[in-house]
Amino acid sequence: MSKFTVNGKAQDFNGDPETPLLWYLRDIAGMTGTKFGCGQALCGACTVHLDGTATRSCQVQVGSIDGKSVITIEGLSADGNHPVQKAWRDLNVAQCGYCQTGQIMQAASLLKDTPKPTDQQILDAMSGNICRCGTYPRIRAAIKRASGAA
């Protein structure tokens, strides 16, 4: 049995403790904003905040997060108006949009820790997140736009 919270809501899980948080969220809790991309922490599509830190949910076993707090894209802000989300919309960052929830969670974490990141800090923080559509120039611009407001 593992007890944790997702976006503030208590969760009890009695299933296979090896189940990755990613698949718990998507298949069991029915929260599909967190995306499956590689299953090996190579692409960042499944990024959530675990006790406030950007984490690849495909590598976190549900059995290991007893007592912890998970924030997903659905819980990043109450109304979708986190400065990063707003900046993403202002610049029409998304193409297919699939990786963007992971990108946004990663960027929000970066700006929480480093409100005014340098170009290099942006590259370092975001290089774990792949976008196959190639929206990187806009991701960089959106982070700069949101920077200081996050």
Add this chain to the structure above:
Amino acid sequence: MTRTPEITNVARRSVLLGLAAGSFVLAIRLPARAQEKKFGGEGMPGGVKDDPKLFLSIADDGTVNLLCIRAEMGQGIRTGFQTVIADELGADLNRVKVLQAPGNQAKFGNQDTDGSRSMRHHFLPLRRIAAATRQMLAEEAAAKWGVPVTEVKADNHGMVHGPSNRRLEFGALAKGAAARPVPPADKLVLKPVSEFRYIGKDVPLIDNLDFTTGKAVYGIDARVEGMAYAVVARPPVLGGKVKSFDAAKTMKVPGVLKVITIDPPTPPIVFQPLGGVAVIAENTFAAIKGRSQLEIQWDDGPNASYDSVQYRKTLEEAAAKPGQVVRNNGDVDKALAGAAKRLSAEYYVPHLAQAPMEPPSATARVTADACEVWVGIQNAEAIRTDLSKRFNMPIDKVTVNNLLLGGGFGRKSKPDFASEAAICSHAMGGRPVKLTFTREDDLQHSFFHTVSAERVEAGVDANGKAVAWLHRTVAPTIAALFVPGADHEMPLELAMGAVDNPFDIANFRVENPAAAAHTRVGWFRSVSNIPHAFAIQSFAAELAASLGKDPKDFLLELIGPPRLIDAAAMSDGWLYGEDPKVYPYDTGRLRAVIEKAASEAGWGRQMPKGRGLGISAHRSFVSYTAVVTEVAVSDKGEITIPRVDIAFDCGAVISPDRVRSQLEGAVVQGISLAMLGEISFKNGRPQQTNFDGYELTRIDGAPTEIRAHLVNSAAYDKPLGGVGEPGVPPVAPALTNAIFAATGKRIRSLPIRDQLAGKV
């Protein structure tokens, strides 16, 4: 990602013709029925429909509901369709909702979203749909007011009568308008371009809020009451099959429900599932874990020796010898023999995987008399056709709900993953099953971009003018999916840059030696344009360098003066399915994008040591693209890309922001394949299994700045070109040309990776 109108027939036709006594005339000429041939959207299966009652409805509250028949995969087509309808109708953009049409080609016309065709084929039909609806609303308002319809105008979601200063909202007129007959096409009055309110302007993405809050629903996100989850262990080698297997350990994994076998395909393999063993479970993880416990002995079959190192030698040997002639002007042999200077070079582009971030995934429910599928697919009709045959039920009993695609790039024009989901649901007695490809599955079982060797030779006269051009292109063909043993490029592959080369050279020959396919070759964004443009645009720069000429000036010289070239004059029997009379090759447009990219990039400026500019240009999908790339190469050979300028002429632009975003993405994808992209085979198996082996460009490898320049974008009176794909082909050669300018090192084999390490 370009599909022929009747893919199986065309593939068969071209292969048959291609085998016909090596006659290039036969191979490129259309059959006798060519006179009746339809072009553009009309030439696609199902054609184009423009009945407003099929696609538009207006609710009492005024909400306009538009049924979108094209798949959304990142190209922004939902926003584009919304833009056109809102503008032509006179609606408020924000009150036009876009719903995705289920697959139904007979009802809605062609829905196959590939070949950069969506706006190209639907801009005018969408305008007709909206204009007819506007006219019906106007007639309804005129009848209510008792005034001539000519005095009624649309104004921001309402109809107004100027002389009496009256107004009725669309919502109030909707019911009456819907009961009126649809005006015939020749009675429609389209809005003047000068009054466009949204078309040609930047508008917000319709799905922005959903994209940024996790509410966007992709195929992989489908949730159907009571569904199970499945993954499949597929034969690691194409053509392989299960010899024996033991699922005892699998069945002990918590959550595993059932293990079934899937039959291997019978030739031709087309888009059939590969066969193997499916594990069906209560959630995806249990299915994956269960699959890891399977013990399977495979019979690898005849492709077990496919080895990319060996195969490359085979391709290069073929490129060194004459092959089937697919274009011939003048006398190349004579011109080469008499040339003052001859130069030749060989280029290599490996297999690539599309690797959309959303791996293939589909959910299906198959009962005794109906199938329903939830999926993100480029070609919903392909699923309906397959399942209808597979389960022997009328096609109308197969419902395909098309959700968002988390990228497609050609991979999702194939329905194999939906077929697998349906097979699993059928085996579960009709319980819905979501089938997911893991990333490993995606990279091991793609329909790969071809692998090619391209050899180009040119002869130059004493004045430095090119007088002979010989291009041999050798690559396994997509046709092998449809015709076992097909080993020549189809006309549609050859006409992706190889034969439709506008260079102004009197003696010109293109040859296509044979190459057998040992894996599934499929469409990848831009398709054969990638290797063809890489070879041609690299070689143009090589020739310039050998003659001591500026690469841009020499490229313009090769292209020659502005003129219109008929497709037939280049032995182009494809032309992206378009009418040759409507879409001649316009070298003036190609020249103009070259000039635009060059001037924006500051072509000719002094570069510091280790920096260089490279240029290339290419027409594909009836659009014109030029790229100037700036690279910086460090002492250690590390490559960074400070800036890329891409100039683009697709004719009229509906959504400038979306076109720019497609170009930005094309640049990144082109850089990715040039720098890192390679799927290589050993013992018949792809050696790359995830994003550690199959690397994609990340934010730190992307250009610092990408500047997209739209040329000719207000030409609304001219036919439209494609947008999604034509940005990609010139990117790789512009990069390697820039590397040459920076270092003097010529890269002829992709990917670049660390070829410069320690050599600069």
